[in-house]
Every structure is written in structure tokens, then in C-alpha cells.
Amino acid sequence: MTSTDAPHAHGREATTPPVRPTKQRRAVAEALASFGDFRSAQEIHGSLTERGEKVGLATVYRTLQLLSDSGEVDMLRTEEGEAIYRRCSATHHHHLVCRQCGATVEVEGPAVERWTRAIAAEHGYADIAHTLELFGTCRSCAV
């Protein structure tokens, strides 16, 4: 069919891959929901295994990638480069993460978005994207 080659259109294509809601996928989604904050694939897999749910590590990775692609979860990277995932609201936002306990707050920054576009335009860059994460120590970990 029409060769959709839009690089930044990760929506449903002509080839609609039937995503089957399997037991494993549900398990991963639930684990993700039960944690409130960001977890690595390994942690999620560990948690599932502990709980008796037998889900393969590869499947956890695959599922997280699916969820991430579909926008149901946010993926970001720790300073060590490890990917961590979290169930998220669909709107564009950023995170304020406690570097001690992992407590996460979603924040929006219209100002930042605006600034981003302005800078990009100023330098002639198009199709702009940005990553912005805040790390700090939350009140209960401050002491």
C-alpha cells in the first residue's frame, strides 16, 4: 500500500499488528501500575518472578517496548544508561525524580516548551524534540 515513510509518525500504519492482550502483557502492565515510580525492566521481571508470575525476561523487554511505543509508559534513562519505565499520563510532561527513593512527580512546563521552540527556530533547527528530567532529593529523604 502507500509507503508511509513519515519518520515521526509512529501511529497505526497500514500493517496494524494485532496486539493481543496476553497474560504476560497484562502481568507486566499490572506490575507497572503497582509501582508508582520508575523501574527497570530487570526490576519488573524480578518482581513478577517473585510474585510467582512466570514471565520471561525477553518478554518483559518486548512488552515494555510495546507500551513505550504506544505511549502508555514513559521510558527514560538513569545516569548509568539503564532504561527505566513508568506508567504515565498521555500528555507531554517531564519528571521530577527523587534520587534517593525514586518518588516521582510529573510536571508540565509550558514555558520550557516555548523556550525550546524559540531556541530551535533561532538556530534554524527543525523537527525539534527534547528531553528534560529533574533530579533532586525529596522532602522525606532530605533530613
Next chain:
Amino acid sequence: MTSTDAPHAHGREATTPPVRPTKQRRAVAEALASFGDFRSAQEIHGSLTERGEKVGLATVYRTLQLLSDSGEVDMLRTEEGEAIYRRCSATHHHHLVCRQCGATVEVEGPAVERWTRAIAAEHGYADIAHTLELFGTCRSCAV
């Protein structure tokens, strides 16, 4: 050597690791300087090897870490989690990177810094840090 006069340190750790400017370290620094933009450790090592400079991969990593710690280079991560390094000015700033050719512009964002602090305070987070990178397509890569 007698402990006649131990380093007039302040207790246990003298915390003054003598950083010797060796041939290898100079080579890495020069490679970094010759590239203008962000490069991975592997790329830097490859470039050195090609050029005939025999520097071990581990040494490249160690050196980059040193430089990164001392603030002489900036390290950030690609979306795949790979660390990339670039010689940078010492002031706090962010990067606008072309996702095609890697052309990089350093940008400052006082507004963002302010916003960051405000958000952190609002949520009771202390000792705030943030990562912010912009990715786009630069004029010459924009077709």
C-alpha cells in the same frame, strides 16, 4: 620510606590523586578537541587507532571519565543509552544537537534554570539537578 612526615593531610584520605598528564591522556584530549561534536568512547578509540596512536580502549574510557569528572568534557547519553562526550565550555549549558549530522550548538537557558528551581521548590525537592537536551534537524540537513 619512613613515616617521618606523612603528607600533611587532613586524616585518612589525601584525596589528591596526582593526575599525570600522559601521552595517552593527551591523545584522547586532542581527539576530543579535533572533533567538534559529541562522540562515543568507541568512536574516539577508533579514531586514535586509525591515526596510529595506540591507546587501549579501557584507557580511553578511564580518561573520558576523568575528564568528565573534572568538568572538562560533557557527557550525555544517546537514546540508545550510549555515552557520548564532547569538549565543552565550563559554564552550565545545554545542547542542541542535529540528529542527522551531529552538529551541536551550546545554548543557555536562564529561563529554564529558573523554572527548574521553582518547580523543585514547589514540590519540596532539594539539591536539584537537571538534564535537558534538544534534538532536531539542522538547516543543512533539512533537505
Next chain:
DNA sequence: GCTCAGTTGACAATCATTCTCAATCGATTG
């Protein structure tokens, strides 16, 4: 129940990065 594409899991394979440790280098002292 039967079929078939989507899915899974065990494990091998990748790949960046770090670790190990003996050999080497370099500044310093005698």
C-alpha cells in the same frame, strides 16, 4: 477441534563498559 499468525521462553549473541593484574612509565630522591 483445527489452523495459523501472533506470542512466548530459554538461551545464545551483542555491545558498551568495567575489572583484573602484570608490565611499564615517570617523577622524585639519593
Next chain:
DNA sequence: CAATCGATTGAGAATGATTGTCAACTGAGC
């Protein structure tokens, strides 16, 4: 200049996250 001793290096092994492989399995529809 030569001995000394810790910092540094390099080759390769080790680690750890992530991805690929592929035969076995599962579930929706017939």
C-alpha cells in the same frame, strides 16, 4: 645517573543490560 614506588597502561576476561533466534505454544475464528 640509578633506584624506587606509586600511578598508569593494555590485553583480555568479566559484567550486565538488551536483543536475537527459533521451536513450542496460545488463542481467536472457522
